[in-house]
Amino acid sequence: MHFAEEVVAQSFVPAWRGALAAALSEQGLAQADIARLLGITQSAVSKHLAGRFVPDARLVGDPRFVAAVARVAAGLASESLTPLTALAEARALVRAMSDRGPICHLHEELMPALAGLGCDLCVAPDSTLVAEQAALADVRAAVRILENTPALGAWLPHVGTNLARCLPGAQREEEVAAIPGGLIWMHERVRAAAPPEFGVSRHMARVALAVLRADAARAAVIDLAPHPDLLAAARAQGLRVVEVDAALEAAPDDLAFDGPVPDVFYHQGAFGIEPVAYLVGADAATLARHIQAWRTQ
Numbered sequence: 001m002h003f004a005e006e007v008v009a010q011s012f013v014p015a016w017r018g019a020l021a022a023a024l025s026e027q028g029l030a031q032a033d034i035a036r037l038l039g040i041t042q043s044a045v046s047k048h049l050a051g052r053f054v055p056d057a058r059l060v061g062d063p064r065f066v067a068a069v070a071r072v073a074a075g076l077a078s079e080s081l082t083p084l085t086a087l088a089e090a091r092a093l094v095r096a097m098s099d100r101g102p103i104c105h106l107h108e109e110l111m112p113a114l115a116g117l118g119c120d121l122c123v124a125p126d127s128t129l130v131a132e133q134a135a136l137a138d139v140r141a142a143v144r145i146l147e148n149t150p151a152l153g154a155w156l157p158h159v160g161t162n163l164a165r166c167l168p169g170a171q172r173e174e175e176v177a178a179i180p181g182g183l184i185w186m187h188e189r190v191r192a193a194a195p196p197e198f199g200v201s202r203h204m205a206r207v208a209l210a211v212l213r214a215d216a217a218r219a220a221v222i223d224l225a226p227h228p229d230l231l232a233a234a235r236a237q238g239l240r241v242v243e244v245d246a247a248l249e250a251a252p253d254d255l256a257f258d259g260p261v262p263d264v265f266y267h268q269g270a271f272g273i274e275p276v277a278y279l280v281g282a283d284a285a286t287l288a289r290h291i292q293a294w295r296t297q
Contacts (some may be wrong), residue, residue, distance in 0.1 A: 002111040004122045007103050008094055015055035016090055018048040019065070023073035025049055037076050037083060058102040068093045075140075075195075085136070085195045092133035098122040132198070135165045135177045138220070139196040142284035146183065146190045149292040153185050157225040159274050161190075162201050163284045164208035166219045174198055176205035203252065210255035211280050218261055220284040224291070226266035226277035233294035234279075239263035246270040 017038055024034045031049070035042040047053065059065055072089050075081025081089075097103045104122070108115045142163050146152065162182040167175045178201035181193030199205070208221040224230060234241050242262040246269055248255050257265070266277035281287045 002107070004098060004103060004107045007106045007110060011056050011106055012059060012094060012097070012103060014048075014053045015059045015065075016069070016093075017044075018053055018055060019060060019069040020073055020076075021045050021048040023069055024077060027073065027077045029077060037086075039083065056102070056106065058105065059097070062097060062102055064093060064096055064101075080192065080195065082195055088133060088136070092130065092137075095130060131167050132177075135167055135198075135219075136196050138284045139163050139165050139177050139179065142220075142222075142288035143179065143183070143190075143192045143196075145285065145288035145292055147192070149190065149288075149295050150188075152190050152291070152295055153188070155224045155227050155230055155291070155295065156183075156185055156190070157223065157274055157276050159276070160184075161223055162204045163196075163287075164201060164204035164221045165196075165284045166208050166212045168219070169216070170209060170212060170219075173202055173205040173209070176201075176208050178204050203249075206252040207248075207255065207278060210252055211261055211278075214255075214257060215261040217282055218280045219282060220287055221278055221280050222284065222287050222291070224277050224279065226268065226275050230277060230291075230294060231264065231266065233297065234264045234290075237290070237294075241266070243267065246273045246275075249273050249276070 017040060020038060021034050024037065025031075029037075031042050031045045035045045038045070068089055072081060072086045076083070076086055094103065098107075099122075107122070160182040162178050165177045170176055175198065177196045177198050179192050179194060179196055180200040182201070183190050184193055185191075204221060204223065207223075208219075211218045211221055231241055240260070240262040241264040242257065244255075244257075244265045244267050246267040248267065261280060263281070264277055264279050267273075267275060269275035279287050279290065281290075
């Protein structure tokens with residue numbers, strides 16, 4: 001009897017650490033810094049870089065593995081990902097590669113009795129982990145797009161900008177991912193104050209949950225200034241743009257619409273309330289791509 005965790009420990013973990021060590025080394029990090037980020041000794045880093053471990057080609061050649069290594073290495077090097085978030089990325093990758101993937105195939109080789117059964121023993125379809133990692137990954141993708149969108153400053157409200165992404169069927173603020181501290185304007189670019197987390201933006205979570213209650217397909221929200229160019233670009237694309245009462249800022253839970261949820265809803269502010277526009281959609285990355293296209297057209 002062999003557990004899939006044995007495959008993960010014996011094959012995936014060394015391959016993952018070796019690939020990350022190599023990627024971080026290529027970005028100019030010293031072995032001591034790589035060891036600190038990966039939580040291993042400098043001696044182990046040296047062995048990985050020297051090729052003392054030969055990983056299984058099915059693991060390191062998988063496009064998902066390659067993409068995850070590049071994404072995590074870049075995040076660790078720039079400090080936009082914490083080691084904890086990097087670990088979550090690795091766990092999500094393990095789960096994906098255990099579903100008819102190379103980890104599953106290695107497990108079958110280790111335990112031939114599994115061969116040909118197409119078992120789902122290692123994949124829990126009802127687990128919330130996959131959905132949580134998908135939501136966090138979506139917010140991170142949106143942030144990367146916005147960080148590479150020039151001249152976005154005019155569309156940022158003074159109260160700050162944030163992204164909110166709900167889990168499927170979310171009902172509580174703790175089930176909504178956002179950026180702690182929001183998005184900030186620095187060196188002529190948008191920057192995330194910290195990696196995304198769940199339950200860190202009460203107001204945006206309340207707005208997102210109100211939208212989700214009205215339309216289960218609208219899981220993401222971003223707030224911007226209702227700049228005339230932004231509203232015009234949204235209308236030109238055929239999106240539904242609706243003006244609402246500024247009172248929603250005081251009671252976002254009571255948000256309601258006459259008809260379907262609009263793609264953009266905004267208000268012109270009131271005494272002590274800054275004008276804000278909310279863009280809503282199925283995912284945060286799509287919203288970010290809209291904004292980038294509108295700002296650069």
